[in-house]
Amino acid sequence: MLRYIAKRILIAIPTILIVSVLVFTLQQLLPGDPVLTLAGEERDPQVLAFLREKYRLDDPIPVQYFAWFSQVLQGNLGISLRTDIPVLTLILSKLPVTIELAIFAMIIALAIGIPTGIISAVRKGTSVDYAANVVALSGLSIPNFWLGILLIMLISVRWKLLPASGFVPPTEDLWLNIKTMLMPAFVLGTGLAASLMRHTRSAMIGVMRSDYIRTARAKGLLSHVVIMKHALRNALVPIITLSTLLFGELLAGAVLTEQIFTIPGFGKLVVDAVFNRDYAVVQGVVLCTAVGFILMNLLADVLYVLANPRLRHSR
Amino acid sequence: MAAQRQSPLLQVENLSIRFDGAPLGINVVDNVSFSVAKGKTLCIVGESGCGKSVTALSLMGLLPTPPARIVGGTANFGGRDLFSLSERERADMRGNQTAMIFQEPMTSLNPAFTVGDQIIEGILRHRRISKAEAKERALEMLRRVRIPAPEKRMRAYPHEMSGGMRQRIMIAMALANEPQLLIADEPTTALDVTIQAQIISLIRRLQDESGMAMILITHDLGVVAEVADEVVVMYAGRIVEAGSVDAIFEDPQHPYTIGLMGSVPSLGRRQGRLATIRGTVPSAEMMPKGCRFMPRCPFADERCVNDAPPLAELEPGHWARCWYAPLELHRGGIV
Amino acid sequence: QTLRIGLNEDPDVLDPHRARTFVGRIVFTSLCDKLIDITPDLKFVPQLATEWSWTDPKTLTFKLRSGVKFHDGEPLNAAAVKANIDRARTLPDSLRKSEISSVESVEVVDDTTVALKLSRPDATLLSQLSDRAGMLMSPKALASADFGQKPVCSGPYKFVERVQNDRIVLERFKDYWDAKNYNFEKVIFQPIPDTTVRLANLKAGNLDMLERLAPSDVASVKADSSLIFAPVSGIGYQGLTINTNNGDRSKSPLGQDKRIRQALEYAIDRDVINEVVGAGIFPPAGQPFPQASPYNDKKFAAKKRDVEKAKKLLKEAGVERVKFDLTFGTGTTAQQTAEIIQAMAAEAGFDISLRPTEFAAMQKEAQAGNFDVNVIGWSGRVDPDGNIHPFVTCKGGLNDGRYCNQEVDRLLNEARITNDDAKRKELYDAAQTILQDELPIIYTYYQPWPFVLAKKVQGFQPYPDGMIRLKGMKFSS
Amino acid sequence: MTLAITEDMALPKKRSRILTKFLKHRSALLGAGIVLFFVLIAIAAPLLAPFDPVKPSFSTIRKPPSALFWFGTDELGRDVFSRMLWGARASLSAGVISVSIAVFLGVPFGLVSGYFGGWIDAVISRSTEAMLAIPFLIFAIALAAFLGPSLSNAMIAIGLSAMPIFIRLTRGQVLSIKAEDYVEGARAIGLPDFWIIVRYILPNVVPPILVQATLTIASAIIAEASLSFLGLGQQPPNPSWGSMLNTAKNFMDQAPWMSFFPGIAIFLIVLGFNLLGDGLRDALDPREN
Amino acid sequence: MTAVAPDPILEGIDLVKRFGGGGLLASPTIVHAVDSVSLSIRRGETFAIVGESGCGKSTLGRLLLRLIEPTAGDIRYEGRSILSLDPKEMRQLRRELQIIFQDPFASLNPRMTVGDIIGEPIWLHGLAKGSERRERIAELLRTVGLLPAHVDRYPHEFSGGQRQRIGVARALAGEPKLIIGDEPVSALDVSIQAQIINLLEDLKERFGLTLVIIAHDLAVIRHMSDRVAVMYLGEIVEFSTTDELFDNPLHPYTQALLTAIPVPSPVNRSPKPLLQGDVPSPTAPPSGCRFHTRCPHARPICKEQHPSLETAGDGRKVACHFWREIQNAGASALSASPQSAALAKRMALYTSWRERQDQVTNPSRK
Numbered sequence A: 001m002l003r004y005i006a007k008r009i010l011i012a013i014p015t016i017l018i019v020s021v022l023v024f025t026l027q028q029l030l031p032g033d034p035v036l037t038l039a040g041e042e043r044d045p046q047v048l049a050f051l052r053e054k055y056r057l058d059d060p061i062p063v064q065y066f067a068w069f070s071q072v073l074q075g076n077l078g079i080s081l082r083t084d085i086p087v088l089t090l091i092l093s094k095l096p097v098t099i100e101l102a103i104f105a106m107i108i109a110l111a112i113g114i115p116t117g118i119i120s121a122v123r124k125g126t127s128v129d130y131a132a133n134v135v136a137l138s139g140l141s142i143p144n145f146w147l148g149i150l151l152i153m154l155i156s157v158r159w160k161l162l163p164a165s166g167f168v169p170p171t172e173d174l175w176l177n178i179k180t181m182l183m184p185a186f187v188l189g190t191g192l193a194a195s196l197m198r199h200t201r202s203a204m205i206g207v208m209r210s211d212y213i214r215t216a217r218a219k220g221l222l223s224h225v226v227i228m229k230h231a232l233r234n235a236l237v238p239i240i241t242l243s244t245l246l247f248g249e250l251l252a253g254a255v256l257t258e259q260i261f262t263i264p265g266f267g268k269l270v271v272d273a274v275f276n277r278d279y280a281v282v283q284g285v286v287l288c289t290a291v292g293f294i295l296m297n298l299l300a301d302v303l304y305v306l307a308n309p310r311l312r313h314s315r
Numbered sequence B: 001m002a003a004q005r006q007s008p009l010l011q012v013e014n015l016s017i018r019f020d021g022a023p024l025g026i027n028v029v030d031n032v033s034f035s036v037a038k039g040k041t042l043c044i045v046g047e048s049g050c051g052k053s054v055t056a057l058s059l060m061g062l063l064p065t066p067p068a069r070i071v072g073g074t075a076n077f078g079g080r081d082l083f084s085l086s087e088r089e090r091a092d093m094r095g096n097q098t099a100m101i102f103q104e105p106m107t108s109l110n111p112a113f114t115v116g117d118q119i120i121e122g123i124l125r126h127r128r129i130s131k132a133e134a135k136e137r138a139l140e141m142l143r144r145v146r147i148p149a150p151e152k153r154m155r156a157y158p159h160e161m162s163g164g165m166r167q168r169i170m171i172a173m174a175l176a177n178e179p180q181l182l183i184a185d186e187p188t189t190a191l192d193v194t195i196q197a198q199i200i201s202l203i204r205r206l207q208d209e210s211g212m213a214m215i216l217i218t219h220d221l222g223v224v225a226e227v228a229d230e231v232v233v234m235y236a237g238r239i240v241e242a243g244s245v246d247a248i249f250e251d252p253q254h255p256y257t258i259g260l261m262g263s264v265p266s267l268g269r270r271q272g273r274l275a276t277i278r279g280t281v282p283s284a285e286m287m288p289k290g291c292r293f294m295p296r297c298p299f300a301d302e303r304c305v306n307d308a309p310p311l312a313e314l315e316p317g318h319w320a321r322c323w324y325a326p327l328e329l330h331r332g333g334i335v
Numbered sequence C: 001q002t003l004r005i006g007l008n009e010d011p012d013v014l015d016p017h018r019a020r021t022f023v024g025r026i027v028f029t030s031l032c033d034k035l036i037d038i039t040p041d042l043k044f045v046p047q048l049a050t051e052w053s054w055t056d057p058k059t060l061t062f063k064l065r066s067g068v069k070f071h072d073g074e075p076l077n078a079a080a081v082k083a084n085i086d087r088a089r090t091l092p093d094s095l096r097k098s099e100i101s102s103v104e105s106v107e108v109v110d111d112t113t114v115a116l117k118l119s120r121p122d123a124t125l126l127s128q129l130s131d132r133a134g135m136l137m138s139p140k141a142l143a144s145a146d147f148g149q150k151p152v153c154s155g156p157y158k159f160v161e162r163v164q165n166d167r168i169v170l171e172r173f174k175d176y177w178d179a180k181n182y183n184f185e186k187v188i189f190q191p192i193p194d195t196t197v198r199l200a201n202l203k204a205g206n207l208d209m210l211e212r213l214a215p216s217d218v219a220s221v222k223a224d225s226s227l228i229f230a231p232v233s234g235i236g237y238q239g240l241t242i243n244t245n246n247g248d249r250s251k252s253p254l255g256q257d258k259r260i261r262q263a264l265e266y267a268i269d270r271d272v273i274n275e276v277v278g279a280g281i282f283p284p285a286g287q288p289f290p291q292a293s294p295y296n297d298k299k300f301a302a303k304k305r306d307v308e309k310a311k312k313l314l315k316e317a318g319v320e321r322v323k324f325d326l327t328f329g330t331g332t333t334a335q336q337t338a339e340i341i342q343a344m345a346a347e348a349g350f351d352i353s354l355r356p357t358e359f360a361a362m363q364k365e366a367q368a369g370n371f372d373v374n375v376i377g378w379s380g381r382v383d384p385d386g387n388i389h390p391f392v393t394c395k396g397g398l399n400d401g402r403y404c405n406q407e408v409d410r411l412l413n414e415a416r417i418t419n420d421d422a423k424r425k426e427l428y429d430a431a432q433t434i435l436q437d438e439l440p441i442i443y444t445y446y447q448p449w450p451f452v453l454a455k456k457v458q459g460f461q462p463y464p465d466g467m468i469r470l471k472g473m474k475f476s477s
Numbered sequence D: 001m002t003l004a005i006t007e008d009m010a011l012p013k014k015r016s017r018i019l020t021k022f023l024k025h026r027s028a029l030l031g032a033g034i035v036l037f038f039v040l041i042a043i044a045a046p047l048l049a050p051f052d053p054v055k056p057s058f059s060t061i062r063k064p065p066s067a068l069f070w071f072g073t074d075e076l077g078r079d080v081f082s083r084m085l086w087g088a089r090a091s092l093s094a095g096v097i098s099v100s101i102a103v104f105l106g107v108p109f110g111l112v113s114g115y116f117g118g119w120i121d122a123v124i125s126r127s128t129e130a131m132l133a134i135p136f137l138i139f140a141i142a143l144a145a146f147l148g149p150s151l152s153n154a155m156i157a158i159g160l161s162a163m164p165i166f167i168r169l170t171r172g173q174v175l176s177i178k179a180e181d182y183v184e185g186a187r188a189i190g191l192p193d194f195w196i197i198v199r200y201i202l203p204n205v206v207p208p209i210l211v212q213a214t215l216t217i218a219s220a221i222i223a224e225a226s227l228s229f230l231g232l233g234q235q236p237p238n239p240s241w242g243s244m245l246n247t248a249k250n251f252m253d254q255a256p257w258m259s260f261f262p263g264i265a266i267f268l269i270v271l272g273f274n275l276l277g278d279g280l281r282d283a284l285d286p287r288e289n
Numbered sequence E: 001m002t003a004v005a006p007d008p009i010l011e012g013i014d015l016v017k018r019f020g021g022g023g024l025l026a027s028p029t030i031v032h033a034v035d036s037v038s039l040s041i042r043r044g045e046t047f048a049i050v051g052e053s054g055c056g057k058s059t060l061g062r063l064l065l066r067l068i069e070p071t072a073g074d075i076r077y078e079g080r081s082i083l084s085l086d087p088k089e090m091r092q093l094r095r096e097l098q099i100i101f102q103d104p105f106a107s108l109n110p111r112m113t114v115g116d117i118i119g120e121p122i123w124l125h126g127l128a129k130g131s132e133r134r135e136r137i138a139e140l141l142r143t144v145g146l147l148p149a150h151v152d153r154y155p156h157e158f159s160g161g162q163r164q165r166i167g168v169a170r171a172l173a174g175e176p177k178l179i180i181g182d183e184p185v186s187a188l189d190v191s192i193q194a195q196i197i198n199l200l201e202d203l204k205e206r207f208g209l210t211l212v213i214i215a216h217d218l219a220v221i222r223h224m225s226d227r228v229a230v231m232y233l234g235e236i237v238e239f240s241t242t243d244e245l246f247d248n249p250l251h252p253y254t255q256a257l258l259t260a261i262p263v264p265s266p267v268n269r270s271p272k273p274l275l276q277g278d279v280p281s282p283t284a285p286p287s288g289c290r291f292h293t294r295c296p297h298a299r300p301i302c303k304e305q306h307p308s309l310e311t312a313g314d315g316r317k318v319a320c321h322f323w324r325e326i327q328n329a330g331a332s333a334l335s336a337s338p339q340s341a342a343l344a345k346r347m348a349l350y351t352s353w354r355e356r357q358d359q360v361t362n363p364s365r366k
């Protein structure tokens, strides 16, 4: 087991290296001169030259890369060109917000996705199954941003039920925090709920067909025990794995949602940084997201092994 | 019909099972009747797809419904018709009075729970005893199926065991509540010869000890010869021949039974080419309307094409479904 | 009492000397007092300086308000002013350097008097000092490295916290010299870039006011009795910069022949832009100086559309149809404007390809001369020089089209050092006459600053510079 | 002789099992129907559109749906219905072309990676993981911004961003097929690697790829809409549903029809592709019967 | 049974195959799948390899065809090593060495028609073109008992037995000299199994093939093969002609195997001495004699010393320290119980009608 984890981490290292190169190249690809954006409306040539010097933008790209990456290895992600705030500080302040959003969305997704998936699998081929599938597909098919704006227009503006956007830290006002998170989490969660539902359904159908379910029934176990204990326990393995992976996806999906609901999280940070050519922030945030994603993958693998007695011992 | 000597524990009459979507009038199990007496072993033999498992599952109430559906027949078990019990009553009976073991030891145990838990769970389901007592009972069962170091094995997961071990666990699980009837669906097919022999002898020993009745499903005539008291030969959903094990092996009447025996290579010195049955089992769409074995039967003629022969009792307790049984009487002339 | 203000974007670093964003200036208006301020009709009035005078064309003397304190309790005195202006001049990444490049030294005359010694006469200096260059920060706080994250000034509100991308919180500065005129205990600036969402927040009661309403929402805001619509025509403008002299792309008929540019101007109906895109708040512009400015002259008013004349001009120039790319920064308003221009110009004989470009990329391409025509916007400066000099002089920092005319350069440079208003206007008129003919830039409309307030907010006065001055504002009870 | 029964009789009738299965799948048919409907609309847009989709008309700005303008008009007075018809072209081709790019680049990489293994596999796999680790939209935004905002560049960006999915899928598929007896059988008759890939691996990789492609088309259409939403997709004045929605979101309050119809259209086409993909999955899945 | 020509066609010399190990990231456990196995297959014979699941039969089969590379050892085909051949030469050689797989459902490409599957070796080795190729495919189909009309069908349209026939046809298409059948009948029903066994025997005779049959069903082996190698945990423990092996098994494992077979006759049911325990894992094979953990005759030396495969007369070989003593101790030879008279009579009747049946439906076939 430990050996397996060590092995997985070892494999993650080259991936992270490639990510760092990719991140760096990607933003070099971004058109426009960051200095022009930084210098402001007036574009004073003196200032331009100073900024170029300060951020070493005239160095050859590989030099810039190594300068950056060696700093990263020392735990220094640089300073936001736009706001002067250290990137790490920014990330640490934004991350909880996005994670809260992601957790909320995940809770919504799990709360909707898994029960409907189970019901749909158990009632396979009935109208309940059919209806659940249609709803799930619709959830998958609705464009997030459209749903977001629609909800704002209806729920916030028309009915004034929930705040339209923004973020209130839970430490400040927990109730308001939950209220502000509800809509974005729902928007973010629907797509996930749909995909969770479909995966739960197919995992459950697969498991329900298996021989050991027949064995459980042959022991005379009642059907709810068979479903909730024997089937779900095994179906949960792929579902847990998927959820972890989806969580990584959620972080990425947060980009658009945060944009719509102006939630000061990770996604908004990076999109704004892209448009403001705040290189240090883009690099730092994308690198962190990628590392987070890889860690999530790692976690998914480990959980998969942990949840699977068969693998737990043999690895 | 067969085994009338004692009053039967289970008496199945005219069982017919149908799958949704199958062609009209084609039942995967058609008018099947047999009975098992206490302490006796009934073997059901037949090639793949002839309806053996479906029959067994229907007796356990484990048929996937839909698509499968019992369209006729009764199964009298200890005075009650299994098919008219409620789902709850069936569940109470499963793993208690009747138990079943399956072909695939590799997949028949839940990989997520220890084998101990899985056995105990079955015991607690049907007995009002404490968990500790159930555990004691489970341990005893493991000892009875000759699992070495049973205390340790209780905590093991199925994947940590070999196929033979797992099949022993399945047997322990099935017998934990001392069922009156054990249905074993090809319990050794997936195992190696040496293990297969171990399992067969284990089952026989346990049966002797407990006096339960057993239905053993197999396609291996060797296994049949070793353990059966009564034999039912099925072909394409119907019984083609039934009788005591001696009658079937010494005096087979149906062309299919004969062909089957001819198809098994002998263990003695080679005696030339094998006798074969040509062709394959017809699919449901292709099912002939007369005798279902007709397209493959060397003796078939017009009559077989049009009319299904009845299951006729040739000698007491020996039945065959062929217009021309005994063959030498009707077909002996042309050689 | 907390006032929540929705901003169009998140401000950058909160250090007036290094800041560059418009929204940043809005925050500074409440946070950092300047030496002087402006009136709604762009006159200079005292703020931290109670009076000022030109001792000679090269010496500007300020008399400071006495007893003023910075937020950290430090006294605001002449030494502080010197420290600030010197910092603005010398800090390596100061963005104010060029604004006050004429200042040669700062002299502390006495505790409340400070004199700026100039290297040349500078007519623009006062206006610069009425903006970020004139903001005063606590010299003590300036010493700390993270000033930009914890600014300490002397304005009516002091800094509390900033959550990047989310909000900037200020609270009332009790020791402010004019504290009685400020009624809100707290001010929270919330960047919400999406105009729809910004308005939705206001309507939902999560904001008390917002800046820069989308023109498309004007009608609905006007119709909403719970909202107050308070637009003001700004000091900035929108226009089309034509590449007349920057690289190969300028060697096009449009870049080389002023008649074609004139034809283009005649092809455009600014009233339609105002109505369709601007919902009536995009006043047509024919010159860089806003209506409120004394340098605005009726004779350079926006021309009416005249398709026949445009066609005639094209014929004179010997061309049938003219093709060019119109580059603009992505955004609904810019896009709508571009689409309308495309449609209108087509009727006169222009085949325009639209090139929406992300803003940062557009800036770079513009500098490199990689464009035919750019849609540009300028937030505007109080002094006329800021609206014209950098754009049309040969070495102008913002002159992307590299238009170059010695006469224009001469006139505008002279206007810079002329302190006499009447004489200055003459110089600008002369320059404008040339520019109106050669048309390196076609102005389209004046940038409005449409504010929206909740009904309960009282006493708001919009200023053409787009700043929000909280003085006298309060909630109705 | 009546009993001359050939072995042939034991065989089921020859019929395309996949097609039959697909045709039995009601929702798949619905999906195919929706997709087909939009494809036809896209093709016939010039014939069907009652108005010019790009020319502004200042007299009819933001008119609600009426007998003349079925879906109303937009902020420049253009007929939303006509723009929707033309926009179908952009949206559909955004989906199809970007996914084609992803498939045609991703599948070969996946094949090579899965079939040959070793170093190539390690390099391709790590790179794929790295690409997957970077959020799709950020990847696409950076690429689209680099390439310059245009529909075709958006397609390239989306295609490249979606490529890793196909590399991964193909690789996994190849690995499982490589282990099949019939591939070993092919090697046993001496078939060279090239032919094994072409005749054995590729055909078996195609069905899951096809399914994934249909599903990815759905997300690509949404991605184009998202990029358009950020100004990086279809460029004005030409419509795509995404860019229409992008503009319309500013008029949600005053002209809800402007966003309603493109939103519904995106929803429908994505639903259509999803249904189709599901149906194909079931039809092509040998385990389902 | 065919006369056995003495010259070897295919030889394996000290073949070793291990899976796993190596590489930093590879699985740490090493499977000793095949361990120094030497065998020599004679031209024209039917050679059987028997053993329990996981003992390395398939691996050995694949090694002999060089479908996987051995860890050590050599393979000789007609006297020369095939390990040194380059890919092109190897491909040409593959025409002569063929394989049939166990699982009729996994061994045919589901997306190729039967014609394509069978035609592939013909196309690949340039044996025939155009209509000639079609004719050959039709001929092959007839040879294995299918209808030429089936060429355009897909494998899934056939039953298991028919698919196995297609597999045989493909193996035959390259006109091979040697065919390895990796459990070619164990997945089939008894009646179908008999058909395929007969088919293989007919083909062997007709084309002069050498057959290597891998199986675990001893009855099948007894019926088909001339010589047998018994494998246990990657090693050959006994080597013998078929009849001698069945009449007088030398190795205790062979004896146990034979005892375990259920005899299809209810006459003398008696409890048999059975082998206890399971096959140990090939990742950690027992020391000394690998069978010692289950051997009823094991003594201390068996645990320490690995027995070599020694000659035991008549070309037989056995790897057991005590084979001489064990030979007559307990486990007896397998005795096939005689058929009852009634059965024999009916069987004869059945066989004659069965032949008539074949002639009526397909007079051209013998």
Ligand SMILES: Nc1ncnc2c1ncn2[C@@H]1O[C@H](COP(=O)(O)OP(=O)(O)OP(=O)(O)O)[C@@H](O)[C@H]1O
Pocket: B019, B028, B046, B047, B048, B049, B050, B051, B052, B053, B054, B055, B064, B067, B219
């Ligand atoms: N879920 C199902 N849906 C449709 N048909 C089924 C289903 N399960 C079984 N059948 C059909 O029922 C028939 C009998 O199946 P059954 O499993 O009883 O055969 P069997 O005799 O047990 O064969 P085997 O030896 O392969 O286990 C087969 O022809 C099979 O095709």
Ligand SMILES: Nc1ncnc2c1ncn2[C@@H]1O[C@H](COP(=O)(O)OP(=O)(O)OP(=O)(O)O)[C@@H](O)[C@H]1O
Pocket: E019, E020, E031, E032, E033, E051, E052, E053, E054, E055, E056, E057, E058, E059, E060, E216, E282
């Ligand atoms: N590619 C492989 N990688 C790792 N281990 C393998 C591989 N192929 C086979 N093995 C292992 O080698 C051993 C021998 O396998 P092999 O398939 O040769 O056995 P077999 O005798 O053919 O068994 P069966 O009767 O089950 O087919 C087994 O333990 C198996 O798990």
Ligand SMILES: [Mg+2]
Pocket: B052, B053, B054, B185
């Ligand atoms: Mg069965």
Ligand SMILES: [Mg+2]
Pocket: E057, E058, E059, E182
């Ligand atoms: Mg094998």
